[in-house]
Amino acid sequence: MSFSFRKPSKAKSLRKKIEVDDDDVEPQVDTVVKRPNKSIAKEAKSDSKRQSKSGGTGGAALSFGGDDEQGSESLVPIKTTSNPRMVKANINHDLFSNRTSTPTQTSDYSAESLQALKAGQLHKPPAPNADQLSVNDAFSAEFKDIPDATAIHAARKLREERRAAGIIGEKDTGFISLADEKSEKMKEHESRLVTEDQELEGEEAFDDHVGDQINFGGDAVKKEEQRRKAEFEQNLLVAQEEDVDDEAEEELRQWEDEQIRKGRAKKSDADRNSEKAEKPRPKVYSIPTAVSLPNLSEASRRINNLVATKENNHDANLAMLAHTKADFDRSITASAALEVDRKMSSERYTYFQELLQYIRELADFLNAKFAELEKLEEEYQETLDTGLEVVQSRRFALMDYDFSQMVGMEGLVSDSPENQRARQQARRNRRAARLQARTGPMDEYEGLSTDDELDAESEAKYQERKVETRLKRSRLLEDATEDFKSVILVKQRFETWKVKYPKDYDNGFGGWSMPGVFAIFVRQELVDWEPLQSTSTSFDTMHWHKQLSDYGIRDASDVDEDDPDTRLLMKIMEKTCIPRLKARIASYDVWSGRQTKALVRILGGLMDYSDGGSGPFKNLVSAIETRIGDVVAGLSQRYAFHVAAPSIPVSEMGRAAADRWFWTVFKLLQNIVNFKRWVRREALQQWAIDSILNGCLVKGLRVTRDYEGDLVKYEKIMKAIPTEWIGDVYSVPDFLRSLENECREFARRNGDVAGRNREFAERLARVFVEMKNFQEASLLGKMHR
Numbered sequence: 123m124s125f126s127f128r129k130p131s132k133a134k135s136l137r138k139k140i141e142v143d144d145d146d147v148e149p150q151v152d153t154v155v156k157r158p159n160k161s162i163a164k165e166a167k168s169d170s171k172r173q174s175k176s177g178g179t180g181g182a183a184l185s186f187g188g189d190d191e192q193g194s195e196s197l198v199p200i201k202t203t204s205n206p207r208m209v210k211a212n213i214n215h216d217l218f219s220n221r222t223s224t225p226t227q228t229s230d231y232s233a234e235s236l237q238a239l240k241a242g243q244l245h246k247p248p249a250p251n252a253d254q255l256s257v258n259d260a261f262s263a264e265f266k267d268i269p270d271a272t273a274i275h276a277a278r279k280l281r282e283e284r285r286a287a288g289i290i291g292e293k294d295t296g297f298i299s300l301a302d303e304k305s306e307k308m309k310e311h312e313s314r315l316v317t318e319d320q321e322l323e324g325e326e327a328f329d330d331h332v333g334d335q336i337n338f339g340g341d342a343v344k345k346e347e348q349r350r351k352a353e354f355e356q357n358l359l360v361a362q363e364e365d366v367d368d369e370a371e372e373e374l375r376q377w378e379d380e381q382i383r384k385g386r387a388k389k390s391d392a393d394r395n396s397e398k399a400e401k402p403r404p405k406v407y408s409i410p411t412a413v414s415l416p417n418l419s420e421a422s423r424r425i426n427n428l429v430a431t432k433e434n435n436h437d438a439n440l441a442m443l444a445h446t447k448a449d450f451d452r453s454i455t456a457s458a459a460l461e462v463d464r465k466m467s468s469e470r471y472t473y474f475q476e477l478l479q480y481i482r483e484l485a486d487f488l489n490a491k492f493a494e495l496e497k498l499e500e501e502y503q504e505t506l507d508t509g510l511e512v513v514q515s516r517r518f519a520l521m522d523y524d525f526s527q528m529v530g531m532e533g534l535v536s537d538s539p540e541n542q543r544a545r546q547q548a549r550r551n552r553r554a555a556r557l558q559a560r561t562g563p564m565d566e567y568e569g570l571s572t573d574d575e576l577d578a579e580s581e582a583k584y585q586e587r588k589v590e591t592r593l594k595r596s597r598l599l600e601d602a603t604e605d606f607k608s609v610i611l612v613k614q615r616f617e618t619w620k621v622k623y624p625k626d627y628d629n630g631f632g633g634w635s636m637p638g639v640f641a642i643f644v645r646q647e648l649v650d651w652e653p654l655q656s657t658s659t660s661f662d663t664m665h666w667h668k669q670l671s672d673y674g675i676r677d678a679s680d681v682d683e684d685d686p687d688t689r690l691l692m693k694i695m696e697k698t699c700i701p702r703l704k705a706r707i708a709s710y711d712v713w714s715g716r717q718t719k720a721l722v723r724i725l726g727g728l729m730d731y732s733d734g735g736s737g738p739f740k741n742l743v744s745a746i747e748t749r750i751g752d753v754v755a756g757l758s759q760r761y762a763f764h765v766a767a768p769s770i771p772v773s774e775m776g777r778a779a780a781d782r783w784f785w786t787v788f789k790l791l792q793n794i795v796n797f798k799r800w801v802r803r804e805a806l807q808q809w810a811i812d813s814i815l816n817g818c819l820v821k822g823l824r825v826t827r828d829y830e831g832d833l834v835k836y837e838k839i840m841k842a843i844p845t846e847w848i849g850d851v852y853s854v855p856d857f858l859r860s861l862e863n864e865c866r867e868f869a870r871r872n873g874d875v876a877g878r879n880r881e882f883a884e885r886l887a888r889v890f891v892e893m894k895n896f897q898e899a900s901l902l903g904k905m906h907r
Contacts, residue, residue, distance in 0.1 A: 506709035527779035609643040633686030637693040695731040
């Protein structure tokens with residue numbers, strides 16, 4: 123006997139109570155009908171044999187899904203309709219085609235009949251209620267297989283007898299009802315369905331045993347032991363074969379890995395198959411029949427160990443495979459990298475050979491062209507120096523004439539009166555031309571305006587030499603190869619070097635060498651550069667500056683401060699531009715206000731490329747100091763007031779000459795003070811205060827007696843002296859004592875004017891305040907309270 127468990131339907135957890143009301147309508151349930159694969163007679167014979175062995179108490183096999191494993195019969199589910207209260211009229215029509223309605227005789231439940239019924243039920247379980255008995259239950263209790271027509275008629279007859287007996291028995295006094303005693307009224311309110319809320323929570327009953335089968339009886343036990351023994355032997359053989367194959371495959375895999383590491387070739391499939399064929403098959407040992415079967419826990423433990431071992435081996439194999447694959451990938455990558463390195467090395471060697479040849483040719487080119495370039499620079503510098511000599515000689519001739527008129531000594535000028543008058547007339551003409559050409563306001567005092575223009579003849583010669591020099595400059599690189607004719611081509615060649623091989627570029631000091639490479643192109647453009655005569659002194663407008671401003675810089679937002687190429691313009695300024703400007707200082711006209719302003723602008727622009735502490739910039743400032751010192755020393759020696767004192771009073775012509783001479787010297791004072799940002803204060807005070815102010819201007823103030831003109835001179839002198847030189851003191855500085863004494867003498871001489879003229883008194887008082895003489899200023903202020 124065996125019991126099997128079927129997992130209930132998961133669609134809905136409903137339980138049904140089935141009642142049979144009449145003959146034709148049966149409760150609709152999922153019945154499993156066994157389809158016989160043998161004849162009915164043979165089944166009956168086997169049933170009788172089993173009953174005889176078991177002593178008449180043979181059990182029928184109840185199967186709910188587990189009989190498929192026996193292979194002796196198959197289960198065919200019969201589909202039902204969706205209405206649980208109705209069934210099809212032709213259900214099991216093939217099996218019950220001979221069903222007929224056989225009326226049964228009614229019998230009473232007398233004492234004899236009841237005794238007979240009890241005697242017939244001694245060895246059988248009590249019959250279930252007819253109302254609750256299904257066809258499947260009835261057949262499964264009596265038969266193992268599908269009943270034949272005789273059995274069906276017998277079952278129908280028995281059902282009719284029991285139904286009739288129940289009806290009659292209710293009327294008889296000896297009737298014992300087998301049905302429950304619930305009244306029909308109580309059953310009306312009782313539902314046949316069990317909802318999900320009424321069902322117990324948790325897993326379904328026997329859910330873990332769905333598909334299992336429990337056999338009972340001695341034969342079933344023996345068959346189960348034989349089946350387990352045969353299955354165990356079969357599994358053991360399979361396991362031994364798998365272990366041998368796994369060991370062989372593991373050895374082969376280890377050998378292949380070792381050969382791969384050594385670099386040997388992998389064996390072919392034919393070689394491996396031949397090795398497998400030569401290996402002896404494992405010897406199979408039979409299990410003695412007396413060996414006891416292990417229990418379920420021991421078998422489960424062994425199986426788990428075996429599975430764990432297989433899993434570990436599998437993981438190890440996977441890890442080895444992954445490691446081998448990684449090694450293979452690394453080998454492929456290394457091989458590709460080596461091939462790339464080989465190509466790059468070949469290209470690198472070829473490139474540097476070409477670059478080396480290019481640099482050698484460039485060096486020869488620079489050595490040859492620098493000599494020609496320096497010669498052009500010297501020729502143009504001589505042209506500038508010639509123009510300066512012309513202007514200076516003319517200026518000193520005019521100043522000498524004015525000085526002689528101021529001091530009343532005609533013998534100071536050796537030139538003839540006709541030439542002197544001609545020079546004076548030429549000066550007036552130049553001043554008139556400047557007034558006409560000037561768009562902005564111009565100083566109304568003659569002598570303050572810049573008088574550095576050349577005469578017509580000198581200007582023509584000067585322009586002719588300039589044109590000749592520029593022509594030679596343009597032809598300087600005509601005979602050079604195409605690679606050296608333009609700064610753009612040279613720039614691209616070295617930028618390519620930096621981009622392709624940046625490390626070699628840095629190790630070869632490429633960034634530090636670029637100022638020397640580009641110097642030839644910068645100096646070529648600066649050959650005819652006139653920074654002191656030009657109104658525009660910005661380097662940004664030059665061609666070389668536009669081309670080299672972005673050299674070696676890919677991204678302007680990401681600039682490496684340690685990269686020498688970022689300071690290329692600074693190095694060019696220090697090594698090329700500042701030395702060329704220093705050479706131009708020799709032709710600098712310190713008396714010219716226009717050239718002074720241009721030089722001051724250039725110095726301010728150089729501060730954007732170089733700090734004031736660099737060596738080239740210091741050398742430039744030193745050259746400016748030397749040039750100013752030479753001009754001031756020449757002025758002091760040329761006009762010595764201790765030798766020729768001014769005559770008082772002088773003539774009207776002498777006062778006009780004194781005014782021109784005074785304003786010319788005063789302009790030199792202004793030009794010198796403009797360099798206070800770069801030149802040492804001690805040197806500037808010595809030139810501006812000691813030599814020019816106290817040595818020349820103060821003595822020139824004693825000549826004239828024009829109170830209005832003299833007051834303007836005092837005001838401009840105090841305005842020209844930097845306030846930081848005077849400082850926040852409450853007394854007159856020592857270097858202004860001479861000027862302060864002369865100003866007090868001027869105030870005394872013009873006291874009546876100050877008394878009459880309130881504006882004159884206030885202007886003179888401000889001059890005393892700027893000199894820090896607050897007492898004189900207070901006296902002038904009290905005059906007009």
